[in-house]
Every structure is written in C-alpha cells, then in structure tokens.
Amino acid sequence: MQNLWSPWRSHYIQSVASSTEADNDCFLCAAAELPSTPERDAELLVVARRKECFVIMNRFPYNAGHIMVAPNRHCGELRLLTDDEVTNLFRTVREAEDVLHRILKPHGINVGINLGSAAGAGVPGHLHVHLVPRWNGDVNFMPVLAEVKVISERLEETYVKLHAAFSSDNSR
Numbered sequence: 001m002q003n004l005w006s007p008w009r010s011h012y013i014q015s016v017a018s019s020t021e022a023d024n025d026c027f028l029c030a031a032a033e034l035p036s037t038p039e040r041d042a043e044l045l046v047v048a049r050r051k052e053c054f055v056i057m058n059r060f061p062y063n064a065g066h067i068m069v070a071p072n073r074h075c076g077e078l079r080l081l082t083d084d085e086v087t088n089l090f091r092t093v094r095e096a097e098d099v100l101h102r103i104l105k106p107h108g109i110n111v112g113i114n115l116g117s118a119a120g121a122g123v124p125g126h127l128h129v130h131l132v133p134r135w136n137g138d139v140n141f142m143p144v145l146a147e148v149k150v151i152s153e154r155l156e157e158t159y160v161k162l163h164a165a166f167s168s169d170n171s172r
C-alpha cells in the first residue's frame, strides 16, 4: 500500500501548508472557484460539480481514471466538515464509484483519504477522497502510465468520457 498512496504526492502540491483557511496556493481551492465554464473545467480537469463538493481528475494519476472528490471549502479534516458537506461528499463518492464502473469497467476501486501530511496527504489543508480504478495485473502498467506524455493524452480522452458520464445536474 505504501507505493499505492505515494505517487500523488507530486511536487507541485507538496508545499501547500495545512490550514482550514482558504489558501491562495491551494490548487483544489482554485479548482473549486465559481463561476466556471466548460472550457475552464476541462482545463482544470473538473469532471463534475456538486452543491458542496466537486470531482477532479488527478493530473498525475496512479492509474487511468484516478479521480478525487473534494469539498468546495478549504478544510483538511473530516471532523471539521458540516453534516451537509459530509453527506454531499460521500453521495458524490458513491456517484463517482458508479461512473467509474460504467465507463472504465475496473475490476476494483481503491477509495481512500489521507488526513495530514504524516498520512501521506499531498494537499494536507484540503481533504480529498481518492478513487483509483484497479484492474487485475495493472501493477505492470505503472511504469508506462508514469510517462507524462502518455498520461496527458489519456487524461483528455478519459476526461471527456467521465465528464459525460456524471450527471450534469450541478445542484445535487
């Protein structure tokens, strides 16, 4: 599991300080910012927006279709989320699980949250739930997928599919 949870500690998100206040350097806060346009969402890799949270693809995925669900509000602890935020966040995780199954047909999905940098959080101040689709034997794929060039092509393709698969009802 050590390997599984480390690749998304990419250097560009690693220096973000832990805080419950909005952070200018927080890329999740930047992605959460509204209003947005379809073009901006595509650029940010935001595949869905919900009342209290949003779904974003990981630019440095562990595996194809690696997405994250994050609350709109900059908050680093589950215990500091409101009931509404928790409900909306986990409803969206459930929706994301369904979308991944329908679109990418994985054999399994890792769902996980790293709370705090000691636990491996790349953005400790803004919690996010990782969903990583898994296929039998996909471990052999990792060196290939780690190539940025390969990934960026796949990211776009996967973005279009996932974006279309999520309900466009942003008021949910």
Ligand SMILES: [Zn+2]
Pocket: 022, 023, 026, 027, 028, 029, 030, 073, 074, 075, 125, 126
């Ligand atoms: Zn943030």
